[in-house]
Amino acid sequence: MRELVKSMDVGGNGGHAALVQLQAYLAQMDHTGETRLPAERELCESLGVSRGDLRKALAVLEKDGRIWRHVGKGTFVGSGPIEETIGISEIAGRTNPADVMRARLIIEPEIAREAALHATLSDIAAMRQSLVQTREAATWRQYENVDNLLHRQIAQASRNNVLLGLFDVLNAVRRTVVWGRLRSEGARPPADHHSFADHERIVEAIAERDLGGAAAAMRLHLQQVGRRLIPLHEAAE
Amino acid sequence: MRELVKSMDVGGNGGHAALVQLQAYLAQMDHTGETRLPAERELCESLGVSRGDLRKALAVLEKDGRIWRHVGKGTFVGSGPIEETIGISEIAGRTNPADVMRARLIIEPEIAREAALHATLSDIAAMRQSLVQTREAATWRQYENVDNLLHRQIAQASRNNVLLGLFDVLNAVRRTVVWGRLRSEGARPPADHHSFADHERIVEAIAERDLGGAAAAMRLHLQQVGRRLIPLHEAAE
DNA sequence: TTTTGTAACCAATATGGTATTGGTTAAGCC
DNA sequence: GGCTTAACCAATACCATATTGGTTACAAAA
Numbered sequence: 001m002r003e004l005v006k007s008m009d010v011g012g013n014g015g016h017a018a019l020v021q022l023q024a025y026l027a028q029m030d031h032t033g034e035t036r037l038p039a040e041r042e043l044c045e046s047l048g049v050s051r052g053d054l055r056k057a058l059a060v061l062e063k064d065g066r067i068w069r070h071v072g073k074g075t076f077v078g079s080g081p082i083e084e085t086i087g088i089s090e091i092a093g094r095t096n097p098a099d100v101m102r103a104r105l106i107i108e109p110e111i112a113r114e115a116a117l118h119a120t121l122s123d124i125a126a127m128r129q130s131l132v133q134t135r136e137a138a139t140w141r142q143y144e145n146v147d148n149l150l151h152r153q154i155a156q157a158s159r160n161n162v163l164l165g166l167f168d169v170l171n172a173v174r175r176t177v178v179w180g181r182l183r184s185e186g187a188r189p190p191a192d193h194h195s196f197a198d199h200e201r202i203v204e205a206i207a208e209r210d211l212g213g214a215a216a217a218m219r220l221h222l223q224q225v226g227r228r229l230i231p232l233h234e235a236a237e
Numbered sequence: 238m239r240e241l242v243k244s245m246d247v248g249g250n251g252g253h254a255a256l257v258q259l260q261a262y263l264a265q266m267d268h269t270g271e272t273r274l275p276a277e278r279e280l281c282e283s284l285g286v287s288r289g290d291l292r293k294a295l296a297v298l299e300k301d302g303r304i305w306r307h308v309g310k311g312t313f314v315g316s317g318p319i320e321e322t323i324g325i326s327e328i329a330g331r332t333n334p335a336d337v338m339r340a341r342l343i344i345e346p347e348i349a350r351e352a353a354l355h356a357t358l359s360d361i362a363a364m365r366q367s368l369v370q371t372r373e374a375a376t377w378r379q380y381e382n383v384d385n386l387l388h389r390q391i392a393q394a395s396r397n398n399v400l401l402g403l404f405d406v407l408n409a410v411r412r413t414v415v416w417g418r419l420r421s422e423g424a425r426p427p428a429d430h431h432s433f434a435d436h437e438r439i440v441e442a443i444a445e446r447d448l449g450g451a452a453a454a455m456r457l458h459l460q461q462v463g464r465r466l467i468p469l470h471e472a473a474e
Numbered sequence: 475t476t477t478t479g480t481a482a483c484c485a486a487t488a489t490g491g492t493a494t495t496g497g498t499t500a501a502g503c504c
Numbered sequence: 505g506g507c508t509t510a511a512c513c514a515a516t517a518c519c520a521t522a523t524t525g526g527t528t529a530c531a532a533a534a
Contacts, residue, residue, distance in 0.1 A: 039524060050479050055526085065378045071525045072487025079378060083409045085322040091402035103399035106351065110343045141302050141316060162340040162410055165328035166403050172320050173399055276495060287508055292497085308496045309516025 018053035019060060026066070026077060035076045037067075086169065092176040100174050101226045105219065107170060111155050111163055112218035116206045119157035127153050127203045134189075135196060143189045150199060154218075157206065178229075194224050255290035256297060263303070263314060272313045274304075323406065329413040337411050338463045342456060344407060348392050348400055349455035353443045356394035364390050364440045371426075372433060380426045387436060391455075394443065415466075431461050 025047065029037060037043065044054040058075065061067045069075045115123075130150040137143035148171070155167035189195075198221035205213035262284065266274060274280065281291040295312065298304045306312045352360075367387040374380035385408070392404035426432075435458035442450035 040526095041524085052479070058525095064376075065382055069525060070487080071485065072523075074487095074524065079382065079412075082325070082412055083405070084326060085324055086402065086406050086409070087322055088319070089321060091398060095398040095402075099397045099399045102351075102397060103403065106347045106400065107344065107403070110347065114339075114343065145302060145316065160336045160339060161328060161332040162336045162407065163343065165323065165332075165410065166340065166344070166406060168320070169323050169403060169406050170399065172323070173402070175319055277497095278495080289508070295496095306496060307516080308514065309494075311495065311516095 018047065018049040019057040021047045021049065022054070022057045022061065026061075030077065035078055036074050037077065039074065088169070088172045088176055091169075092173045095173070095177060097177055097229065100170075100177050101222070101229065103170060104174070105222050105226070107166065108151070108154075108222060109215040109218040111158050111167060112202060112206065113211045113215040114158035114160060114163060115154045116209055116211045116214040118159035119206050120159075123153065123157040124203070124207045127157070127206070131196075131199055131203060134199060135191075138188055140187065140189065147195065147199075154202070154206070195221065198224060255284065255286040256294040258284045258286065259291070259294045259298065263298075267314065272315060273311050274314065276311065325406070325409045325413055328406075329410045332410070332414060334414055334466065337407075337414050338459070338466065340407060341411070342459050342463070344403065345388070345391075345459060346452040346455040348395050348404060349439060349443065350448045350452040351395035351397060351400060352391045353446055353448045353451040355396035356443050357396075360390065360394040361440070361444045364394070364443070368433075368436055368440060371436060372428075375425055377424065377426060384432065384436075391439070391443070432458065435461060 025037070025043075038046065040051055040054060040058075044051040047054065058067065058069065062069060065079050067075055067077050068080050070081060127150060130146055130153060133146045134143060134150065137146055152164075152167065152171070155164045158164065198217065201217040202214060202221060205217050262274070262280075275283065277288055277291060277295075281288040284291065295304065295306065299306060302316050304312055304314050305317050307318060356364075364387060367383055367390060370383045371380060371387065374383055389401075389404065389408070392401045395401065435454065438454040439451060439458060442454050
C-alpha cells in the first residue's frame with residue numbers, strides 16, 4: 001500500500017493521510033448502498049484535509065477505477081459512468097444510410113433466426129395478420145407503418161428483450177437517417193411488390209421453426225430493399 | 238375526399254371547412270422543412286375556426302398518420318414521434334443476464350467479422366496494445382476495464398458507427414444487469430485465464446482478414462465467458 | 475525556492491419556478 | 505341536438521439560479 005502511494009506521485013505526507021481517510025470513508029459507505037459521496041468542499045472539511053490533498057487522493061482512486069467523477073454531477077463509487085440514455089441523434093449524426101443498411105443486414109437475420117426458435121403461436125398469428133394488412137394498405141404511408149410493425153413483431157417474437165431493445169434503437173436510427181428520403185407519395189404499393197413475397201417467406205420459415213430459412217429469407221428481403229434504396233442514394237449525390 | 242370526411246364522423250359542416258383549411262396549411266408548410274405547426278390556440282384563430290373544429294380535423298389527420306401530437310410539446314407533421322433517446326434502464330429492467338449473454342453471442346461475432354473486413358492498421362495496433370495490457374492488469378477491476386476497451390475497439394474497427402452504437406447500448410445494458418454480481422475482489426486474473434488466448438485468437442484473425450475465423454473466435458470466447466457466468470447465476474437462485 | 479492551503483473563478487449539470495401546450499370538461503348559446 | 509367559448513389539468517419547455525468537479529492565482533509556510 002505504501003509503495004503504491006509512493007509510486008503514484010502523491011506529493012508529501014498530507015496526501016497520504018487524505019488517501020487513508022478517504023479509503024476508510026469509502027469502506028464505511030460501501031455497505032450502505034449509497035454510491036454518491038458528498039461534494040468535495042464538504043468532504044474535505046468533514047475529513048479535516050485540504051481540498052487539494054483530497055483531490056489528489058480522489059485522482060488516485062479514480063485512476064484505479066474505484067470511483068468516477070463528473071463536473072456538475074458529483075463523485076460516485078463504481079467502475080465508470082453508466083450511460084443511462086443513448087441519444088439516437090448522436091448515432092445517426094455520425095453515420096449514413098449505407099452503414100444503417102449494413103447493420104440491418106447483420107442484425108435482423110439473426111433476430112429472425114431467434115424468432116424462429118422462440119416465437120409463440122400468438123406471435124405467429126399476429127405476424128400473419130400484419131401480412132394481410134400490408135397487402136391491404138391503401139397508401140405508402142400505411143404500408144410503411146404496417147411494415148414497421150411486422151419487423152418489430154419478428155423482433156418481439158425472439159422473446160429476448162435485449163434484442164428487441166437493440167432493434168428499436170436500430171429502427172430509430174434508420175428513421176432518423178433516412179428521414180424524408182423517399183417521397184413517392186400518392187400511389188400505393190403495387191400488387192407484385194417484392195416485399196409481399198419476402199415477408200411471407202420469412203413468416204412461413206418462422207412458423208415452421210426453420211432457423212436457417214428464416215435468417216436467409218430475412219437477409220434476402222433486406223438485400224432487395226437495399227437494392228431499391230442505393231440508386232436513390234447515388235442519384236442524390 | 239368528401240366521402241372520406243363523411244366516413245370519419247366529423248360532425249357538421251364547420252368541421253369539414255376546418256379540415257380543408259388545415260390540409261392547405263400543411264401543404265403550404267410541407268415544403269418549408271419545418272415540422273412543428275403553431276399551437277392550437279394560435280392556429281384556430283389564424284385559420285378562423287373554433288378550437289373544437291380544429292381539434293376534430295387534427296384528430297382525423299392523426300388517425301391517418303400524417304401528424305402526431307404530444308401534450309406540452311406540440312403538433313408535428315410526420316408518421317410518429319421519433320424516440321430521441323432510449324433508456325438503458327428500460328431495457329435492463331425487463332431482461333436477465335441470460336438474455337444479455339444470448340444477445341452478445343448473436344451480435345458480437347458478426348461485429349468481429351465486420352472488423353476483420355474493415356479494420357485499419359492503427360485499429361489492429363491499438364488492439365494489440367490492449368492485449369498486452371490485459372496480461373499486465375494487477376487487479377480484476379483493471380482487467381475488466383481493459384477487457385471492455387478491447388471489445389469496444391473491435392466494434393470500432395468495424396468502421397460502422399451504427400454497429401458501434403448498438404454495441405455501446407448492449408454494453409451499457411450488460412453493465413446495468415450484471416452490476417455487482419461477481420465480487421471476487423483482491424486477486425488478479427490467473428496467467429492461464431482462458432480469455433488471454435481467446436482475445437489473441439480474435440485479434441489475430443482480424444489482423445489476417447479471416448472473416449469466419451474472427452467470428453468463430455469471438456463466439457468461442459463468449460461461450461467460455463457464459464460458462465463461467467451461468468453457475469454464479471444459478472447459485473444465486 | 476518549493477510546497478501547501480485558500481480563495482476565486484469556470485464550465486457543466488442539477489434544481490426549481492414559470493410559461494406553454496395538447497387534452498378534457500362544463501357552461502352558455504344557438 | 506351541435507357549436508363556441510372559457511376554464512382547468514397534466515406534461516413538457518423554458519429560463520434563472522444554485523451546485524459541483526476542474527483549474528488557476530496568490531499568499532503563507534516550510
